[in-house]
Amino acid sequence: MVASVLKIKGISKSFGVHKVLHDIDLEIAKGEVHALIGENGAGKSTLMKIIGGIHRPDTGSIEVDGESVAFSNPQAAMAKGISLVHQELSLVPNLSIAQNVFSQREPTNWLGFVKWDELHKRTRELMERLGVDIDPATMVAELSVGIRQLVEIAKALSMDAKILVLDEPTSALSEKEVETLYRIVDDLKAAGVSIIFISHKLPEVFRISDRISVLRDGRMIGTVKAEDTDTDEIIHMMVGRSIEEMYPPRASSVGExxxxxxxxxxxxxxxxxxxxxxxxxxxxxxxxxxxxxxxxxxxxxxxxxxxxxxxxxxxxxxxxxxxxxxxxxxxxxxxxxxxxxxxxxxxxxxxxxxxxxxxxxxxxxxxxxxxxxxxxxxxxxxxxxxxxxxxxxxxxxxxxxxxxxxxxxxxxxxxxxxxxxxxxxxxxxxxxxxxxxxxxxxxxxxxxxxxxxxxxxxxxxxxxxxxxxxxxxxxxxxxxxxxxxxxxxxxxxxx
Amino acid sequence: MRSLGTVLKKLTKKGNIGLIASVALLTVVMSLAYPNFLTLFNIEITAMGFIQEALMALGMTLVIISGGIDLSVAAVLPFTAIIVGLLLKTSLGVWPSIAIALGVAVLIGFINALMINKLRVFPFIATLATATMLRGVALVITEGATISGFPTAFYEIGHGRVYGIPVPVIIFLVLAVLFALLLKNHSYFQQVYFVGGNAKAAQLSGIKVNRLRYVIYGISAFMAGLAGIITASQYVSASTGFGLNSDMRVITSVIIGGASLSGGKGSIGGTIWGVIFLAIISNAFVQSGAPTYWQDVVYGGMLLAAVFLEEYLRARGRKAKMKSWREFLTSG
Structure with missing residues (x-):
């Protein structure tokens, strides 16, 4: 077994009286694509926000590369190589790709003025790594949703992310863009980046992930290898029952x-x-x-x-x-x-x-x-x-x-x-x-x-x-x- | 070799091309109709008439890009003028008086930011409240009277010249260049765009949004205070009537200059063109002898036209994007 880059133990979290996570354990191996699935409200987003330093857990521990960590903000998580690509994109439309990618980390001279040439060069390199040849000075407002997602990923890569969390990355993409994303995920994986992939679409979960973890009602139901399971089992884990009759019977007769x-x-x-x-x-x-x-x-x-x-x-x-x-x-x-x-x-x-x-x-x-x-x-x-x-x-x-x-x-x-x-x-x-x-x-x-x-x-x-x-x-x-x-x-x- | 088409396209993308063309057109028409329009004398009169708005517009540009608005500037202006006027009556000396008055202005900006940050009051309401209270306080302090009788050294600020250029104009030019450089190229001031474009994302990417807001509203109030001091020097007096309605002219020029009230968009260059545009229109009223009561009607109309144009361009842009999106899908 490959070493774990991320080890989560006994994480619990409540908002007010509402307990949304109960004693969650999760391990992510180096260079694996790990799908996290569950019904809406199962606690996936909360768990990811804890990993990304946006929320703090009530109990439990997080280890990155064997070192115990406690993130007080997203920057602390990023410093340890954890990057979240949010479902609601976090880009600023009226700034360029380069400005967005290196937001807050622009190369500057000693007076704090931005070195544009270097900024553009480094952005171009990152985008090329993702297979996109595009002018880094292009405004984000002019990009399609698919390319914007890639800009988000480039932003994560620019921070040397070891663990990349993709929250429903394909929900707004065209078929062709989804294929591009799959290819990028495969490339990143080959480069040793671990990816946590949140999705509702089971076919794509099976297409790209190595292991699948299922959350239900704030509890970790289990982690399985993608090759050892099938859609029925996963659905059963997600809803706690098997859905045999997926669709209601059709109309027996129709009127005028x-x-x-x-x-x-x-x-x-x-x-x-x-x-x-x-x-x-x-x-x-x-x-x-x-x-x-x-x-x-x-x-x-x-x-x-x-x-x-x-x-x-x-x-x-x-x-x-x-x-x-x-x-x-x-x-x-x-x-x-x-x-x-x-x-x-x-x-x-x-x-x-x-x-x-x-x-x-x-x-x-x-x-x-x-x-x-x-x-x-x-x-x-x-x-x-x-x-x-x-x-x-x-x-x-x-x-x-x-x-x-x-x-x-x-x-x-x-x-x-x-x-x-x-x-x-x-x-x-x-x-x-x-x-x-x-x-x-x-x-x-x-x-x-x-x-x-x-x-x-x-x-x-x-x-x-x-x-x-x-x-x-x-x-x-x-x-x-x-x-x-x-x-x-x-x-x-x-x- | 770039074709004329791509150059034009790049220019229109800069957004201010329509505004600059309007300014050019107005200039040509005005100079044909009124031969003394382009004389140095007239230009200087026009510039001096708009110098307060121009200074405040620099600060307001930051505020509006950050997604906020500062309605208190028109009240900070007379308030600072009165403070400096009162201080000049003491034995404090000219420069300490100015420094203290500007400090008071910045403090008012901080109070605006404090209300927005801690009390979660909308900038519109917070700065409106500040403006109303300041005007009241100014009346209480002065009991409605005008303060006058300042030392000569203070007189020089509004009336002095360096190489023949009025000092207020020099102050404005220096600050305009500084603001433009910082906003365009400095990593700290780039944050203003992030906050205005997507405040939540800005917070998540580590921008200290609250602290930045103190800086932004502090700068805006500082600029209004500076305008107040210059006004006091120009009129050699301080009165609660200074700066009336200047807030609307300032906001109008920033919006005409391409900034968006929803934030994330705008530039110092655009704002300056916006101020010039309003200044020329104001001068047109003076030159033609048309009743100046109509001036505000025209300003309001221009504001409406600018917002309408932006909305129209945005809708057209969206349509073009939809089309390319569809082509992309069908080409798959």
Whole structure:
């Protein structure tokens, strides 16, 4: 066995009365890729923040290279070679790549003035090591999310990181960029850097990691070698039960057409789109990012204008002037961007749930009736199994999965006839995912037409009755959910 | 060999090209319409009329880049003028009086930073409160009267010349060069951009954000104090009426100069062009004899136009990025 670079023993941590980590042990070997997985709220981020010196543990010890350490701030952790690449990137957009990489450690002369030539030269070397040939003076604002991530990694390398923590590094990357990242991880590993890799995506965990550690409810469930295990075992470790029925049964029968769209067009984004949605069915929108799925949903919802096309709802032609207009007609859209566009993060769960249906609770004078609001909010909290089962916490304090449930509850409360959900389970853990799927199916069974937009093909194929495949603003095929393979969909999505 | 296109592209990226072009255009139009516009005499009058705003704008640039705002400058100016005026009446001497008055100004800046750091008050509110209180205190001290009768040595600050150039202008030029150099090239002052661009990340990467805030608001108040002393010397008196509405003109010129109120963006060069722009417009009113009441209407309009332009450019930039992103994906 190779020597451990990092040894964690008996780490516990509480925030107030809430204990988030219980007696955690973890060892990271030199030059290994170690995946850390667990449901949302399992304690992964807290553990990493302790390792990175952002939080201090209540009990327990941390050893780096056999030497006992106690970090009082992130700089102390960096000095020992531990670097965190945050999920929310920490770059400053209006400064250059070089300024960001060497932030606070710029080469300077004795007066503290920056030596630009040397700064740029060293940045260029680092970026080349990552396989990117780019001018170090380029502003970060001009870079894609993928390149920004590489800048973060370059920053860590510039500090001679021995242990690199990557927190969900691929969640915002394109396929091609993900491949680049994998290659970089392999290179770093070969150079003796240890990598702690936090992810929700099991296929990628198996693709790149040597060992996998699973956290559940703040406890370390176990560490296994990636080659000795499989997806089922890992899921079992994560949720404490095996998920046999991953997806609810499909619709037994569908009713008349609820929504039909014909000839929807706008510029070069949407060209001549037509499809029908039947009562009680779940229709999937599959396709690559930018293929027109979200644009179509927004066009139907009245959020963006269209050049041409008719939308028919229950046999009547409609044209929504605004989101409010669409909601009043029973058409709801659950956004993919829950934090910016879907939820009021600084408000409590109750306010969020009723925020799109305030009219229902108004008296004739327009005054809100709070008792009704409270009862309704409590009902939906129970209904979507929000945890904690309370309508009073602020939404910003909920985990990702629970935020998504709150968002779902908000739209359920608005009594939709057509519900369009965009990436309903992105960044959501396995358990919450299954629950969201079964809610969508229940909703369909109750006669609502549901459209699911998702980039996860297994989800589209497992959940939907029919799948419309988008490709460069067109629908290239409508397939049956049952019996269709991922390869079939990809063929139409990329042809 | 660089093509004209790439040179132009680089220039527009610098962001101030529209502003500089506007200044150039205004200059041409003004000098054609009013032959005495480009005379040394007129330039000097205009510069001296805007020297207070110019000095304060240097400090305000730091504040705004750091994501804050300092509404107290317009009150620090008369307050410092009054302090120095009172001290000059004593036997303290000119230079100690000035030093103490500037020290008081810096202290006010520290109080601003303290409120923002410890009480977690938004900069807007903290500095607004400071401004309101200072104006009140100034009235209490002076009972509304003007202080006058200063020694000759003090008179020289506002009226003296070195090689024919007015002393206030020299003070401004020296400080402008110093500020520009520090902000652009000094590792300590680079931190201002980090704090404004992403305060949380700045904290995590080891920037002592709170300490930096003392420096920034201290500098801003120092510049306002300096403006106050120069004003007192120019008018050979000190009055609570000094600097009225100068805060808005200062912020306007910083924003027109390309800084963003959300922080992380801006430059000394841009700010100076912004001040020049406002100064020319002010001179246009003087030259044309148009009622100066309209001046603030035009300033407000310019501020709106600048913010609108920035928003427009940003939206266009985002669209271009989306497009290249899509091309990147489909080329895969």
């Amino acid at each position: 057409t609820v929504l039909s769209v014909e000839g929807l067009s706008r510029g070069d984004e949407l060209s001549d789109l037509s499809f029908e949605l039947k009562k009680g069915e779940i229709l999937g929108f599959a396709g690559l990012v930018g293929s027109g799925r979200t644009e179509t949903a927004r066009a139907i919802f009245g959020a963006d204008p269209v050049d041409a096309g008719t939308i028919t709802l229950h046999g009547r032609t409609v044209k929504f002037k605004s989101a409010l207009d669409a909601i009043n007609h029973g058409v709801c859209y659950l956004t993919e961007d829950r934090k910016d566009l879907g939820l009021f993060l600084t408000k409590n769960v109750r306010t969020n749930i009723v925020s799109s249906s305030l009219k229902k609770f108004a008296s004739q004078l327009g005054l809100l009736q709070h008792s009704g609001i409270e009862d309704t909010a409590k009902y939906y909290v129970q209904h979507v199994k929000l945890r904690p089962a309370d309508d009073k916490p602020l939404v910003m304090n909920l985990s990702g999965g629970n935020q998504q449930k709150a968002l779902l509850a908000k739209w359920l409360c608005a009594d939709p006839q057509v519900l369009i959900v965009d990436e309903p389970t992105r960044g959501v853990d396995v358990g919450a995912k299954t629950e969201i799927h079964s809610h969508l199916r229940q909703l369909a069974n109750s006669g609502v037409g549901v459209i699911v937009i998702s980039s996860e093909l297994p989800e589209i194929l497992g959940l939907c009755d029919r799948v419309a495949v988008f490709n460069e603003g067109r629908i290239t095929a409508v397939l049956d959910g049952e019996g269709t393979t991922q390869e079939d969909v990809m063929k139409y999505a990329t042809m």
